[in-house]
Amino acid sequence: GARLSQEMMRNVEPYLACCQLGITMASLGLGWVGEPTVAALLRPLLLPLGISETAQHFIAFVVGFLVFSSLHIVFGEQVPKTLAIREPEPVALWIAWPLQASFILFYPLNWLLNAASSSVLRLLGVREASHLEVLTDVEIEGLVQVSAEHGEMEEAQAEYIHNLIDLGELDVADVMVHRTNMHSIDVAEPPAKVIDDILSTPYSRVPIWESEPENIVGIVHAKDLLKQLRQTGGDATRINIRALATKPWFIPDTTSLTDQLNAFLKRKLHIALVVDEYGEVQGLVTLEDILEEIVGDISDEHDVVVEGVRPQADGSVTVDGTVPIRDLNRAMRWELPDEEATTIAGLVIHEARTIPEPGQAFTFHG
Structure with a gap:
């Protein structure tokens, strides 16, 4: 049956x-x-x-x-x-x-x-209708919402589906780590220092640059570095960091998250460098960044709390202007708008229509 x-x-x-x-x-x-x-x-x-x-x-x-x-x-x-x-x-x-x-x-x-x-x-010139017509995104979201409201689907599952459908509306520029917050390493540094820097970060893949931070020449994987250390008997001076690095993958900042997710899966890579129309590096995006847009924050024992976010004793929160709005919303379960700006500084400037002075206070969305 x-x-x-x-x-x-x-x-x-x-x-x-x-x-x-x-x-x-x-x-x-x-x-x-x-x-x-x-x-x-x-x-x-x-x-x-x-x-x-x-x-x-x-x-x-x-x-x-x-x-x-x-x-x-x-x-x-x-x-x-x-x-x-x-x-x-x-x-x-x-x-x-x-x-x-x-x-x-x-x-x-x-x-x-x-x-x-x-x-x-x-x-009569009428096209035959099909009972298997493909549903639109809006229709699927409506079905998911109704199912969740009637208890046929868990709220978390419904949220995952909504986030997955909305993924195509976001670009990599919306979720990338800006270049000012990127952890990258000068390949000209002594190998021992480079190794210490890489192994001391919570990241498994670290960009390396030459001459200037914007000139990314490769990506070093911590696992490859450990293998090389084992082969050299722990002698860091015998390791060629440049030769160990893989070729960086550059993508336009207008790439949609849906396309980038498919590209990650096709290439079997986890990190890409985001460039603007002039070829200047704007930041980096990882597979985890995109997955977090679907399922929420993915944390492990090596992750750090969002940098630049400091809860205060009185219940307020001090946030650096460079903190991405989406990261802050995820960490604090807020719903600050991110359509017109990517960072908190950009949001404040957009709402205030001016560059704030030190100590100046505003009330937005609250």
């Missing part, structure tokens, strides 16, 4: 047509037997009243129509459909084989009627 149900779901249109044919035949059948049956039942009651034969048939028709139509609507339409909506899996298993038998039995008639209707539609 389960396998047959799955096959029906993959090829749903012929079975829906079979169901419609069955409903139509049932309606015609009820109309065919309804009036004679009701007339036979009512005749003994109507004869003593002296009602004419024509009036008896009319009364029988009206009563039969009301009774059998009501029975058909309740037991043939509303109850089965409501039951199927509320208990789809058990109902699908229960009706799979009877529906398959009906499908085979009435296949010639069903095929003939479908062919006739398709021909008429083509003559």
Whole structure:
């Protein structure tokens, strides 16, 4: 039953047509037997009243129509459909084989009627509708919201789906670590110092630069560094940091998060450097940054609290202007707007329409 149900779901249109044919035949059948049956039942009651034969048939028709139509609507339409909506899996298993038998039995008639209707539609220039039309993002979000409101889906699951759908509306520039907050290392430093710097960071991949911080020449993976240290017996002077680094991957700052997520998966990489239209490095984005936009903050034992955020004893929070709004919202469970600005400083300047003076106070969104 389960396998047959799955096959029906993959090829749903012929079975829906079979169901419609069955409903139509049932309606015609009820109309065919309804009036004679009701007339036979009512005749003994109507004869003593002296009602004419024509009036008896009319009364029988009206009563039969009301009774059998009501029975058909309740037991043939509303109850089965409501039951199927509320208990789809058990109902699908229960009706799979009877529906398959009906499908085979009435296949010639069903095929003939479908062919006739398709021909008429083509003559009228109307495209045939499909029961498998793809839902839009808005429709999917609406279904998810309704499911969550009625307890059929956990709130966290609904939020994941909403975040995944909204992923395409964000660019890597919205979630990247700005270059001023990037932890990068000068490749010209002594190997021992470079190794200490890399191993002392909470990051597994660190950009290295040459001549100037904006000139990123490679990415060093801590695991590769440890392997090299083991091979050299712990002698850092024998390690060539430049040769150990992998080629940096540069991406435009206008790349959508959906495209970048797919690119990460395709290339099997975890980090990319974001550049503007002039080729200047603006920051970096990681696979984790994108995943956090879907599932929220991903923390491990090496992660640090968002830098630049300092809760105060009076309940207030001191935040550096360079802190990204999205990181702050995630860490503090706030909902500060991030459409017009990326950092807290940008948000304050946007709202105040001026560059604040030291000690100046504003009230925004609160």
